[in-house]
Amino acid sequence: MIRHVTGLRYMPPWPADRSYRHFSNERGLTDREIALVAKWVEDGMPEGNKNDKPELPQFPDHSQLGTPDLVLKMPEPYHIPGDNTDHFIVMKIPYELERDTFIRLIEFVPGNRELLHHMNGHLISYNPDKKTHVNEGMMAVDQENGEIEPTRIHHLLGLLQDDGSYPALTTSVCNYLPGVIPPEYPAGIGGYRMSRKGALYINNMHYGPSALDTSDQSYFNIFFADSPPKRPINEVIMGTLGISDIEPPLIIEPDKVQKFTTRLEVITDLSLITINPHMHLLGKSFLAYAVKPDGDTIPLIRIPQWDFKWQYFYTFKKLLKIPTGSVIVAEGVYDNTKDNPYNPFDPPRRVGERNISMRTTDEMFQFIITYVPYQAGDENVSLESPEAAGFVR
Incomplete structure:
Protein backbone atom coordinates (compact mmCIF):
# COMPACT_ATOMS: atom_id res chain seq x y z
CA MET A 1 0.00 0.00 0.00
CA ILE A 2 2.78 2.47 0.91
CA ARG A 3 4.61 1.80 -2.34
CA HIS A 4 1.38 2.11 -4.32
CA VAL A 5 0.16 5.45 -2.90
CA THR A 6 3.61 7.08 -2.97
CA GLY A 7 4.24 5.84 -6.51
CA LEU A 8 1.00 7.46 -7.64
CA ARG A 9 1.93 10.64 -5.69
CA TYR A 10 -1.37 10.27 -3.88
CA MET A 11 0.53 10.37 -0.59
CA PRO A 12 1.79 12.60 0.79
CA PRO A 13 -0.68 14.96 -0.85
CA TRP A 14 0.74 18.02 -2.59
CA PRO A 15 -1.53 19.16 -5.44
CA ALA A 16 0.69 22.02 -6.65
CA ASP A 17 2.97 21.34 -9.62
CA ARG A 18 6.51 21.62 -8.25
CA SER A 19 7.93 22.07 -11.74
CA TYR A 20 6.00 25.35 -11.93
CA ARG A 21 6.60 26.89 -8.49
CA HIS A 22 8.22 25.73 -5.25
CA PHE A 23 6.72 26.63 -1.88
CA SER A 24 7.84 26.60 1.73
CA ASN A 25 7.75 23.21 3.45
CA GLU A 26 6.49 21.17 0.52
CA ARG A 27 5.00 17.80 1.37
CA GLY A 28 5.59 15.98 -1.91
CA LEU A 29 8.28 13.36 -2.50
CA THR A 30 11.05 13.55 -5.09
CA ASP A 31 11.54 10.79 -7.67
CA ARG A 32 14.54 9.57 -5.67
CA GLU A 33 12.52 9.43 -2.43
CA ILE A 34 9.72 7.51 -4.16
CA ALA A 35 12.26 5.02 -5.51
CA LEU A 36 13.78 4.59 -2.03
CA VAL A 37 10.36 3.82 -0.55
CA ALA A 38 9.67 1.27 -3.31
CA LYS A 39 13.01 -0.48 -2.77
CA TRP A 40 12.50 -0.52 1.00
CA VAL A 41 9.15 -2.27 0.50
CA GLU A 42 10.66 -4.74 -2.00
CA ASP A 43 13.41 -5.57 0.52
CA GLY A 44 10.84 -6.50 3.17
CA MET A 45 10.73 -3.14 4.98
CA PRO A 46 13.82 -3.72 7.16
CA GLU A 47 14.32 -1.56 10.23
CA GLY A 48 17.15 0.92 10.03
CA ASN A 49 19.92 1.57 12.54
CA LYS A 50 18.22 1.98 15.92
CA ASN A 51 20.94 4.40 17.00
CA ASP A 52 19.81 6.80 14.27
CA LYS A 53 16.19 6.70 15.40
CA PRO A 54 15.10 10.19 16.51
CA GLU A 55 13.03 10.73 19.61
CA LEU A 56 9.34 11.22 19.06
CA PRO A 57 8.44 14.92 19.10
CA GLN A 58 6.54 16.14 22.13
CA PHE A 59 3.50 18.29 21.46
CA PRO A 60 1.54 20.19 24.11
CA ASP A 61 -2.06 19.16 24.61
CA HIS A 62 -4.64 20.99 22.51
CA SER A 63 -2.13 22.92 20.38
CA GLN A 64 0.33 22.32 17.56
CA LEU A 65 2.27 25.50 18.30
CA GLY A 66 2.90 25.61 22.04
CA THR A 67 1.23 26.88 25.18
CA PRO A 68 -1.16 29.74 24.36
CA ASP A 69 -1.48 32.91 26.41
CA LEU A 70 -5.27 32.91 26.08
CA VAL A 71 -7.89 30.36 25.03
CA LEU A 72 -11.24 31.55 23.68
CA LYS A 73 -13.80 28.76 23.47
CA MET A 74 -17.37 28.56 22.27
CA PRO A 75 -19.37 29.30 25.45
CA GLU A 76 -21.38 26.12 24.92
CA PRO A 77 -21.51 23.30 22.35
CA TYR A 78 -23.22 24.27 19.11
CA HIS A 79 -25.95 21.83 18.05
CA ILE A 80 -25.66 20.52 14.47
CA PRO A 81 -28.91 18.91 13.31
CA GLY A 82 -28.82 15.61 11.46
CA ASP A 83 -30.77 16.87 8.45
CA ASN A 84 -28.26 16.01 5.69
CA THR A 85 -27.78 19.66 4.71
CA ASP A 86 -24.90 22.14 4.88
CA HIS A 87 -25.00 24.65 7.72
CA PHE A 88 -23.31 28.06 7.63
CA ILE A 89 -23.02 29.63 11.07
CA VAL A 90 -22.07 33.16 12.07
CA MET A 91 -20.79 33.26 15.62
CA LYS A 92 -19.06 35.47 18.16
CA ILE A 93 -16.80 34.61 21.07
CA PRO A 94 -16.55 37.72 23.28
CA TYR A 95 -13.74 38.48 25.72
CA GLU A 96 -12.56 41.10 28.22
CA LEU A 97 -8.93 41.66 29.21
CA GLU A 98 -7.26 43.85 31.81
CA ARG A 99 -5.60 45.96 29.11
CA ASP A 100 -5.00 46.22 25.39
CA THR A 101 -2.36 43.87 24.04
CA PHE A 102 -0.88 42.53 20.81
CA ILE A 103 -1.32 39.17 19.10
CA ARG A 104 1.45 37.24 17.36
CA LEU A 105 -0.81 34.56 15.91
CA ILE A 106 -4.10 32.73 16.44
CA GLU A 107 -4.58 28.97 16.20
CA PHE A 108 -8.03 27.49 15.58
CA VAL A 109 -8.73 24.04 17.05
CA PRO A 110 -11.88 22.38 15.64
CA GLY A 111 -14.10 20.48 18.02
CA ASN A 112 -15.80 18.44 15.28
CA ARG A 113 -13.21 17.56 12.66
CA GLU A 114 -15.56 15.30 10.71
CA LEU A 115 -18.08 17.99 9.80
CA LEU A 116 -16.24 21.31 10.05
CA HIS A 117 -15.14 22.23 6.53
CA HIS A 118 -13.94 25.79 6.90
CA MET A 119 -13.96 28.81 9.19
CA ASN A 120 -13.20 32.48 8.56
CA GLY A 121 -12.34 34.43 11.72
CA HIS A 122 -12.14 38.19 12.25
CA LEU A 123 -11.27 40.32 15.29
CA ILE A 124 -13.70 42.90 16.69
CA SER A 125 -12.15 45.69 18.77
CA TYR A 126 -14.63 47.71 20.82
CA ASN A 127 -14.13 51.22 22.11
CA PRO A 128 -14.27 50.38 25.85
CA ASP A 129 -16.27 53.56 26.51
CA LYS A 130 -18.89 52.56 23.94
CA LYS A 131 -19.49 48.90 24.83
CA THR A 132 -20.77 48.06 28.29
CA HIS A 133 -21.63 44.37 27.90
CA VAL A 134 -19.64 42.33 25.39
CA ASN A 135 -21.79 39.24 26.07
CA GLU A 136 -25.11 40.72 25.00
CA GLY A 137 -26.93 39.16 22.05
CA MET A 138 -26.96 35.65 20.67
CA MET A 139 -23.78 33.61 20.44
CA ALA A 140 -24.55 32.06 17.02
CA VAL A 141 -26.92 32.47 14.08
CA ASP A 142 -27.57 29.94 11.30
CA GLN A 143 -27.29 31.87 8.03
CA GLU A 144 -29.81 29.51 6.41
CA ASN A 145 -27.72 29.44 3.22
CA GLY A 146 -27.54 33.22 2.99
CA GLU A 147 -31.23 33.95 3.50
CA ILE A 148 -30.64 36.28 6.49
CA GLU A 149 -29.32 39.77 5.76
CA PRO A 150 -25.88 40.51 7.31
CA THR A 151 -27.14 43.61 9.14
CA ARG A 152 -29.86 41.50 10.76
CA ILE A 153 -27.24 38.99 11.89
CA HIS A 154 -25.09 41.78 13.36
CA HIS A 155 -28.01 42.97 15.50
CA LEU A 156 -28.95 39.43 16.60
CA LEU A 157 -25.38 38.83 17.75
CA GLY A 158 -25.20 42.19 19.53
CA LEU A 159 -22.08 43.21 17.63
CA LEU A 160 -22.76 46.95 17.52
CA GLN A 161 -21.53 49.39 20.16
CA ASP A 162 -23.94 51.00 22.62
CA ASP A 163 -24.42 54.07 20.42
CA GLY A 164 -25.30 51.93 17.39
CA SER A 165 -21.95 52.39 15.67
CA TYR A 166 -19.88 49.54 14.32
CA PRO A 167 -16.66 48.60 16.15
CA ALA A 168 -13.27 48.32 14.47
CA LEU A 169 -12.86 45.08 12.53
CA THR A 170 -9.61 43.33 11.61
CA THR A 171 -10.38 40.77 8.92
CA SER A 172 -9.00 37.28 8.41
CA VAL A 173 -6.99 36.99 11.61
CA CYS A 174 -7.53 33.22 11.54
CA ASN A 175 -8.79 31.00 8.74
CA TYR A 176 -9.26 27.25 8.75
CA LEU A 177 -9.55 24.28 6.47
CA PRO A 178 -9.16 20.78 7.93
CA GLY A 179 -5.60 20.17 9.06
CA VAL A 180 -4.38 23.74 8.67
CA ILE A 181 -1.40 24.97 10.68
CA PRO A 182 -1.35 28.76 11.01
CA PRO A 183 1.82 30.12 9.41
CA GLU A 184 4.31 31.85 11.67
CA TYR A 185 6.21 34.53 9.78
CA PRO A 186 9.55 36.24 10.44
CA ALA A 187 9.73 38.86 13.18
CA GLY A 188 8.07 42.09 12.17
CA ILE A 189 5.63 40.57 9.67
CA GLY A 190 2.03 40.01 10.72
CA GLY A 191 0.34 40.34 14.09
CA TYR A 192 -2.64 42.29 15.41
CA ARG A 193 -3.67 44.76 18.09
CA MET A 194 -6.18 43.31 20.58
CA SER A 195 -8.47 45.72 22.42
CA ARG A 196 -9.25 44.91 26.05
CA LYS A 197 -12.90 44.58 25.02
CA GLY A 198 -13.70 42.66 21.90
CA ALA A 199 -14.79 39.44 20.26
CA LEU A 200 -13.74 36.90 17.71
CA TYR A 201 -16.27 37.18 14.89
CA ILE A 202 -16.59 33.91 12.98
CA ASN A 203 -18.02 34.47 9.51
CA ASN A 204 -18.65 31.85 8.43
CA MET A 205 -18.41 28.42 10.02
CA HIS A 206 -19.33 25.75 7.46
CA TYR A 207 -20.50 22.36 8.70
CA GLY A 208 -21.02 19.66 6.08
CA PRO A 209 -24.14 17.47 5.93
CA SER A 210 -24.76 14.96 8.72
CA ALA A 211 -27.38 12.24 9.07
CA LEU A 212 -27.11 12.31 12.86
CA ASP A 213 -27.54 15.06 15.43
CA THR A 214 -24.17 16.11 16.79
CA SER A 215 -22.37 19.16 18.18
CA ASP A 216 -19.20 21.22 18.06
CA GLN A 217 -17.30 23.25 20.64
CA SER A 218 -14.26 24.61 18.86
CA TYR A 219 -11.79 27.06 20.38
CA PHE A 220 -9.00 29.50 19.57
CA ASN A 221 -5.49 29.58 21.03
CA ILE A 222 -4.16 33.14 21.24
CA PHE A 223 -0.42 33.82 21.35
CA PHE A 224 0.53 37.31 22.52
CA ALA A 225 3.31 39.54 21.21
CA ASP A 226 5.48 41.99 23.16
CA SER A 227 5.22 44.82 20.64
CA PRO A 228 2.83 46.11 17.97
CA PRO A 229 3.07 44.70 14.44
CA LYS A 230 5.53 46.54 12.21
CA ARG A 231 4.19 45.20 8.90
CA PRO A 232 0.54 44.12 9.19
CA ILE A 233 -0.57 41.56 6.63
CA ASN A 234 -3.14 42.52 4.03
Whole structure:
Protein backbone atom coordinates (compact mmCIF):
# COMPACT_ATOMS: atom_id res chain seq x y z
CA MET A 1 0.00 0.00 0.00
CA ILE A 2 2.78 2.47 0.91
CA ARG A 3 4.61 1.80 -2.34
CA HIS A 4 1.38 2.11 -4.32
CA VAL A 5 0.16 5.45 -2.90
CA THR A 6 3.61 7.08 -2.97
CA GLY A 7 4.24 5.84 -6.51
CA LEU A 8 1.00 7.46 -7.64
CA ARG A 9 1.93 10.64 -5.69
CA TYR A 10 -1.37 10.27 -3.88
CA MET A 11 0.53 10.37 -0.59
CA PRO A 12 1.79 12.60 0.79
CA PRO A 13 -0.68 14.96 -0.85
CA TRP A 14 0.74 18.02 -2.59
CA PRO A 15 -1.53 19.16 -5.44
CA ALA A 16 0.69 22.02 -6.65
CA ASP A 17 2.97 21.34 -9.62
CA ARG A 18 6.51 21.62 -8.25
CA SER A 19 7.93 22.07 -11.74
CA TYR A 20 6.00 25.35 -11.93
CA ARG A 21 6.60 26.89 -8.49
CA HIS A 22 8.22 25.73 -5.25
CA PHE A 23 6.72 26.63 -1.88
CA SER A 24 7.84 26.60 1.73
CA ASN A 25 7.75 23.21 3.45
CA GLU A 26 6.49 21.17 0.52
CA ARG A 27 5.00 17.80 1.37
CA GLY A 28 5.59 15.98 -1.91
CA LEU A 29 8.28 13.36 -2.50
CA THR A 30 11.05 13.55 -5.09
CA ASP A 31 11.54 10.79 -7.67
CA ARG A 32 14.54 9.57 -5.67
CA GLU A 33 12.52 9.43 -2.43
CA ILE A 34 9.72 7.51 -4.16
CA ALA A 35 12.26 5.02 -5.51
CA LEU A 36 13.78 4.59 -2.03
CA VAL A 37 10.36 3.82 -0.55
CA ALA A 38 9.67 1.27 -3.31
CA LYS A 39 13.01 -0.48 -2.77
CA TRP A 40 12.50 -0.52 1.00
CA VAL A 41 9.15 -2.27 0.50
CA GLU A 42 10.66 -4.74 -2.00
CA ASP A 43 13.41 -5.57 0.52
CA GLY A 44 10.84 -6.50 3.17
CA MET A 45 10.73 -3.14 4.98
CA PRO A 46 13.82 -3.72 7.16
CA GLU A 47 14.32 -1.56 10.23
CA GLY A 48 17.15 0.92 10.03
CA ASN A 49 19.92 1.57 12.54
CA LYS A 50 18.22 1.98 15.92
CA ASN A 51 20.94 4.40 17.00
CA ASP A 52 19.81 6.80 14.27
CA LYS A 53 16.19 6.70 15.40
CA PRO A 54 15.10 10.19 16.51
CA GLU A 55 13.03 10.73 19.61
CA LEU A 56 9.34 11.22 19.06
CA PRO A 57 8.44 14.92 19.10
CA GLN A 58 6.54 16.14 22.13
CA PHE A 59 3.50 18.29 21.46
CA PRO A 60 1.54 20.19 24.11
CA ASP A 61 -2.06 19.16 24.61
CA HIS A 62 -4.64 20.99 22.51
CA SER A 63 -2.13 22.92 20.38
CA GLN A 64 0.33 22.32 17.56
CA LEU A 65 2.27 25.50 18.30
CA GLY A 66 2.90 25.61 22.04
CA THR A 67 1.23 26.88 25.18
CA PRO A 68 -1.16 29.74 24.36
CA ASP A 69 -1.48 32.91 26.41
CA LEU A 70 -5.27 32.91 26.08
CA VAL A 71 -7.89 30.36 25.03
CA LEU A 72 -11.24 31.55 23.68
CA LYS A 73 -13.80 28.76 23.47
CA MET A 74 -17.37 28.56 22.27
CA PRO A 75 -19.37 29.30 25.45
CA GLU A 76 -21.38 26.12 24.92
CA PRO A 77 -21.51 23.30 22.35
CA TYR A 78 -23.22 24.27 19.11
CA HIS A 79 -25.95 21.83 18.05
CA ILE A 80 -25.66 20.52 14.47
CA PRO A 81 -28.91 18.91 13.31
CA GLY A 82 -28.82 15.61 11.46
CA ASP A 83 -30.77 16.87 8.45
CA ASN A 84 -28.26 16.01 5.69
CA THR A 85 -27.78 19.66 4.71
CA ASP A 86 -24.90 22.14 4.88
CA HIS A 87 -25.00 24.65 7.72
CA PHE A 88 -23.31 28.06 7.63
CA ILE A 89 -23.02 29.63 11.07
CA VAL A 90 -22.07 33.16 12.07
CA MET A 91 -20.79 33.26 15.62
CA LYS A 92 -19.06 35.47 18.16
CA ILE A 93 -16.80 34.61 21.07
CA PRO A 94 -16.55 37.72 23.28
CA TYR A 95 -13.74 38.48 25.72
CA GLU A 96 -12.56 41.10 28.22
CA LEU A 97 -8.93 41.66 29.21
CA GLU A 98 -7.26 43.85 31.81
CA ARG A 99 -5.60 45.96 29.11
CA ASP A 100 -5.00 46.22 25.39
CA THR A 101 -2.36 43.87 24.04
CA PHE A 102 -0.88 42.53 20.81
CA ILE A 103 -1.32 39.17 19.10
CA ARG A 104 1.45 37.24 17.36
CA LEU A 105 -0.81 34.56 15.91
CA ILE A 106 -4.10 32.73 16.44
CA GLU A 107 -4.58 28.97 16.20
CA PHE A 108 -8.03 27.49 15.58
CA VAL A 109 -8.73 24.04 17.05
CA PRO A 110 -11.88 22.38 15.64
CA GLY A 111 -14.10 20.48 18.02
CA ASN A 112 -15.80 18.44 15.28
CA ARG A 113 -13.21 17.56 12.66
CA GLU A 114 -15.56 15.30 10.71
CA LEU A 115 -18.08 17.99 9.80
CA LEU A 116 -16.24 21.31 10.05
CA HIS A 117 -15.14 22.23 6.53
CA HIS A 118 -13.94 25.79 6.90
CA MET A 119 -13.96 28.81 9.19
CA ASN A 120 -13.20 32.48 8.56
CA GLY A 121 -12.34 34.43 11.72
CA HIS A 122 -12.14 38.19 12.25
CA LEU A 123 -11.27 40.32 15.29
CA ILE A 124 -13.70 42.90 16.69
CA SER A 125 -12.15 45.69 18.77
CA TYR A 126 -14.63 47.71 20.82
CA ASN A 127 -14.13 51.22 22.11
CA PRO A 128 -14.27 50.38 25.85
CA ASP A 129 -16.27 53.56 26.51
CA LYS A 130 -18.89 52.56 23.94
CA LYS A 131 -19.49 48.90 24.83
CA THR A 132 -20.77 48.06 28.29
CA HIS A 133 -21.63 44.37 27.90
CA VAL A 134 -19.64 42.33 25.39
CA ASN A 135 -21.79 39.24 26.07
CA GLU A 136 -25.11 40.72 25.00
CA GLY A 137 -26.93 39.16 22.05
CA MET A 138 -26.96 35.65 20.67
CA MET A 139 -23.78 33.61 20.44
CA ALA A 140 -24.55 32.06 17.02
CA VAL A 141 -26.92 32.47 14.08
CA ASP A 142 -27.57 29.94 11.30
CA GLN A 143 -27.29 31.87 8.03
CA GLU A 144 -29.81 29.51 6.41
CA ASN A 145 -27.72 29.44 3.22
CA GLY A 146 -27.54 33.22 2.99
CA GLU A 147 -31.23 33.95 3.50
CA ILE A 148 -30.64 36.28 6.49
CA GLU A 149 -29.32 39.77 5.76
CA PRO A 150 -25.88 40.51 7.31
CA THR A 151 -27.14 43.61 9.14
CA ARG A 152 -29.86 41.50 10.76
CA ILE A 153 -27.24 38.99 11.89
CA HIS A 154 -25.09 41.78 13.36
CA HIS A 155 -28.01 42.97 15.50
CA LEU A 156 -28.95 39.43 16.60
CA LEU A 157 -25.38 38.83 17.75
CA GLY A 158 -25.20 42.19 19.53
CA LEU A 159 -22.08 43.21 17.63
CA LEU A 160 -22.76 46.95 17.52
CA GLN A 161 -21.53 49.39 20.16
CA ASP A 162 -23.94 51.00 22.62
CA ASP A 163 -24.42 54.07 20.42
CA GLY A 164 -25.30 51.93 17.39
CA SER A 165 -21.95 52.39 15.67
CA TYR A 166 -19.88 49.54 14.32
CA PRO A 167 -16.66 48.60 16.15
CA ALA A 168 -13.27 48.32 14.47
CA LEU A 169 -12.86 45.08 12.53
CA THR A 170 -9.61 43.33 11.61
CA THR A 171 -10.38 40.77 8.92
CA SER A 172 -9.00 37.28 8.41
CA VAL A 173 -6.99 36.99 11.61
CA CYS A 174 -7.53 33.22 11.54
CA ASN A 175 -8.79 31.00 8.74
CA TYR A 176 -9.26 27.25 8.75
CA LEU A 177 -9.55 24.28 6.47
CA PRO A 178 -9.16 20.78 7.93
CA GLY A 179 -5.60 20.17 9.06
CA VAL A 180 -4.38 23.74 8.67
CA ILE A 181 -1.40 24.97 10.68
CA PRO A 182 -1.35 28.76 11.01
CA PRO A 183 1.82 30.12 9.41
CA GLU A 184 4.31 31.85 11.67
CA TYR A 185 6.21 34.53 9.78
CA PRO A 186 9.55 36.24 10.44
CA ALA A 187 9.73 38.86 13.18
CA GLY A 188 8.07 42.09 12.17
CA ILE A 189 5.63 40.57 9.67
CA GLY A 190 2.03 40.01 10.72
CA GLY A 191 0.34 40.34 14.09
CA TYR A 192 -2.64 42.29 15.41
CA ARG A 193 -3.67 44.76 18.09
CA MET A 194 -6.18 43.31 20.58
CA SER A 195 -8.47 45.72 22.42
CA ARG A 196 -9.25 44.91 26.05
CA LYS A 197 -12.90 44.58 25.02
CA GLY A 198 -13.70 42.66 21.90
CA ALA A 199 -14.79 39.44 20.26
CA LEU A 200 -13.74 36.90 17.71
CA TYR A 201 -16.27 37.18 14.89
CA ILE A 202 -16.59 33.91 12.98
CA ASN A 203 -18.02 34.47 9.51
CA ASN A 204 -18.65 31.85 8.43
CA MET A 205 -18.41 28.42 10.02
CA HIS A 206 -19.33 25.75 7.46
CA TYR A 207 -20.50 22.36 8.70
CA GLY A 208 -21.02 19.66 6.08
CA PRO A 209 -24.14 17.47 5.93
CA SER A 210 -24.76 14.96 8.72
CA ALA A 211 -27.38 12.24 9.07
CA LEU A 212 -27.11 12.31 12.86
CA ASP A 213 -27.54 15.06 15.43
CA THR A 214 -24.17 16.11 16.79
CA SER A 215 -22.37 19.16 18.18
CA ASP A 216 -19.20 21.22 18.06
CA GLN A 217 -17.30 23.25 20.64
CA SER A 218 -14.26 24.61 18.86
CA TYR A 219 -11.79 27.06 20.38
CA PHE A 220 -9.00 29.50 19.57
CA ASN A 221 -5.49 29.58 21.03
CA ILE A 222 -4.16 33.14 21.24
CA PHE A 223 -0.42 33.82 21.35
CA PHE A 224 0.53 37.31 22.52
CA ALA A 225 3.31 39.54 21.21
CA ASP A 226 5.48 41.99 23.16
CA SER A 227 5.22 44.82 20.64
CA PRO A 228 2.83 46.11 17.97
CA PRO A 229 3.07 44.70 14.44
CA LYS A 230 5.53 46.54 12.21
CA ARG A 231 4.19 45.20 8.90
CA PRO A 232 0.54 44.12 9.19
CA ILE A 233 -0.57 41.56 6.63
CA ASN A 234 -3.14 42.52 4.03
CA GLU A 235 -5.50 40.22 2.16
CA VAL A 236 -7.14 40.46 -1.25
CA ILE A 237 -9.72 38.08 -2.69
CA MET A 238 -10.05 37.60 -6.43
CA GLY A 239 -13.12 36.04 -8.02
CA THR A 240 -16.05 34.83 -5.92
CA LEU A 241 -16.87 37.34 -3.16
CA GLY A 242 -13.79 39.28 -4.23
CA ILE A 243 -12.82 42.50 -5.99
CA SER A 244 -12.23 41.10 -9.49
CA ASP A 245 -14.87 39.89 -11.91
CA ILE A 246 -15.04 36.35 -13.25
CA GLU A 247 -15.12 36.11 -17.04
CA PRO A 248 -17.46 34.72 -18.20
CA PRO A 249 -19.76 34.73 -15.12
CA LEU A 250 -19.36 31.52 -13.11
CA ILE A 251 -22.16 29.39 -14.51
CA ILE A 252 -21.12 25.85 -15.45
CA GLU A 253 -23.53 24.26 -17.88
CA PRO A 254 -24.32 20.53 -17.67
CA ASP A 255 -22.20 18.17 -19.78
CA LYS A 256 -19.58 20.89 -20.34
CA VAL A 257 -15.94 21.48 -19.44
CA GLN A 258 -15.52 25.25 -19.11
CA LYS A 259 -12.70 27.68 -18.36
CA PHE A 260 -13.10 30.88 -16.32
CA THR A 261 -10.65 33.72 -15.73
CA THR A 262 -10.29 36.57 -13.23
CA ARG A 263 -7.73 39.40 -13.40
CA LEU A 264 -6.45 42.04 -10.99
CA GLU A 265 -4.11 44.92 -11.80
CA VAL A 266 -1.52 45.72 -9.13
CA ILE A 267 -1.38 49.46 -8.40
CA THR A 268 1.63 49.43 -6.04
CA ASP A 269 4.61 47.15 -5.45
CA LEU A 270 3.57 44.13 -3.38
CA SER A 271 5.40 41.34 -1.56
CA LEU A 272 3.27 38.20 -1.68
CA ILE A 273 3.30 35.84 1.31
CA THR A 274 0.64 33.18 0.89
CA ILE A 275 -1.89 32.16 -1.76
CA ASN A 276 -5.01 30.00 -1.50
CA PRO A 277 -6.81 28.72 -4.62
CA HIS A 278 -10.38 27.61 -3.96
CA MET A 279 -12.93 25.70 -6.01
CA HIS A 280 -15.51 23.04 -5.18
CA LEU A 281 -16.39 19.61 -6.56
CA LEU A 282 -16.50 20.53 -10.26
CA GLY A 283 -13.00 22.00 -10.20
CA LYS A 284 -10.64 20.32 -12.68
CA SER A 285 -7.49 22.48 -12.75
CA PHE A 286 -6.21 25.83 -11.44
CA LEU A 287 -3.53 28.16 -12.76
CA ALA A 288 -2.35 31.55 -11.49
CA TYR A 289 0.42 33.85 -12.63
CA ALA A 290 1.33 37.54 -12.84
CA VAL A 291 2.18 39.38 -16.05
CA LYS A 292 4.65 42.23 -15.48
CA PRO A 293 4.47 45.50 -17.44
CA ASP A 294 7.38 44.33 -19.63
CA GLY A 295 5.46 41.17 -20.55
CA ASP A 296 7.47 38.75 -18.41
CA THR A 297 5.44 36.19 -16.47
CA ILE A 298 5.81 35.40 -12.76
CA PRO A 299 4.48 31.87 -12.10
CA LEU A 300 2.37 31.67 -8.94
CA ILE A 301 0.75 28.23 -8.84
CA ARG A 302 -0.43 25.43 -11.09
CA ILE A 303 -2.68 22.59 -9.89
CA PRO A 304 -3.11 20.16 -12.81
CA GLN A 305 -5.62 17.92 -11.02
CA TRP A 306 -7.86 19.75 -8.59
CA ASP A 307 -8.95 17.76 -5.54
CA PHE A 308 -11.53 19.37 -3.26
CA LYS A 309 -10.37 17.19 -0.36
CA TRP A 310 -6.84 18.58 -0.40
CA GLN A 311 -6.65 22.36 -0.20
CA TYR A 312 -3.72 24.37 1.07
CA PHE A 313 -2.56 27.79 2.05
CA TYR A 314 0.63 27.88 -0.02
CA THR A 315 3.43 30.00 1.47
CA PHE A 316 6.24 31.16 -0.80
CA LYS A 317 9.81 30.30 0.11
CA LYS A 318 10.65 34.01 0.18
CA LEU A 319 8.59 37.16 -0.12
CA LEU A 320 7.65 37.41 -3.79
CA LYS A 321 7.71 40.87 -5.37
CA ILE A 322 4.91 41.78 -7.79
CA PRO A 323 5.73 45.17 -9.35
CA THR A 324 3.33 48.01 -9.97
CA GLY A 325 1.37 47.65 -13.20
CA SER A 326 1.45 43.85 -13.18
CA VAL A 327 -1.75 41.91 -13.76
CA ILE A 328 -2.45 38.86 -11.61
CA VAL A 329 -4.38 36.25 -13.58
CA ALA A 330 -6.18 33.17 -12.25
CA GLU A 331 -7.67 30.53 -14.54
CA GLY A 332 -10.01 27.79 -13.38
CA VAL A 333 -11.30 24.84 -15.42
CA TYR A 334 -14.50 23.07 -14.33
CA ASP A 335 -15.78 19.64 -15.37
CA ASN A 336 -19.55 19.36 -15.17
CA THR A 337 -19.82 16.03 -16.97
CA LYS A 338 -20.64 12.50 -15.89
CA ASP A 339 -16.93 11.70 -16.29
CA ASN A 340 -16.16 13.78 -13.20
CA PRO A 341 -16.35 11.26 -10.32
CA TYR A 342 -16.88 14.10 -7.82
CA ASN A 343 -19.86 15.60 -9.64
CA PRO A 344 -22.58 15.77 -6.95
CA PHE A 345 -25.39 15.56 -9.51
CA ASP A 346 -26.44 12.65 -11.71
CA PRO A 347 -27.34 13.63 -14.32
CA PRO A 348 -25.25 16.82 -14.32
CA ARG A 349 -27.16 20.04 -13.77
CA ARG A 350 -26.43 23.75 -14.15
CA VAL A 351 -24.22 24.95 -11.28
CA GLY A 352 -23.04 28.41 -10.25
CA GLU A 353 -22.44 30.75 -7.33
CA ARG A 354 -25.16 31.12 -4.72
CA ASN A 355 -25.65 34.02 -2.30
CA ILE A 356 -23.12 34.76 0.42
CA SER A 357 -22.77 31.22 1.76
CA MET A 358 -21.66 28.60 -0.70
CA ARG A 359 -22.82 25.04 -0.27
CA THR A 360 -20.43 22.29 -1.31
CA THR A 361 -22.71 21.50 -4.24
CA ASP A 362 -22.56 25.13 -5.42
CA GLU A 363 -19.37 26.41 -7.02
CA MET A 364 -16.73 28.99 -6.23
CA PHE A 365 -13.75 30.37 -8.16
CA GLN A 366 -11.56 32.18 -5.68
CA PHE A 367 -7.92 33.17 -5.33
CA ILE A 368 -6.93 34.59 -1.94
CA ILE A 369 -3.63 36.44 -1.60
CA THR A 370 -1.92 37.70 1.55
CA TYR A 371 0.78 40.34 1.16
CA VAL A 372 2.63 43.29 2.61
CA PRO A 373 3.60 46.48 0.78
CA TYR A 374 7.00 45.94 -0.83
CA GLN A 375 10.17 47.14 0.89
CA ALA A 376 13.68 47.03 -0.52
CA GLY A 377 15.28 43.67 0.19
CA ASP A 378 12.02 41.74 0.57
CA GLU A 379 13.20 39.28 -2.09
CA ASN A 380 15.73 38.00 0.46
CA VAL A 381 13.28 37.57 3.37
CA SER A 382 12.85 33.83 3.94
CA LEU A 383 9.46 32.43 4.91
CA GLU A 384 10.81 28.95 5.57
CA SER A 385 10.04 27.59 9.03
CA PRO A 386 8.41 24.47 10.53
CA GLU A 387 5.14 26.39 10.72
CA ALA A 388 5.45 28.41 7.52
CA ALA A 389 3.26 26.24 5.34
CA GLY A 390 -0.39 25.90 6.20
CA PHE A 391 -1.01 22.21 5.58
CA VAL A 392 -4.62 21.47 4.78
CA ARG A 393 -6.67 18.39 4.24
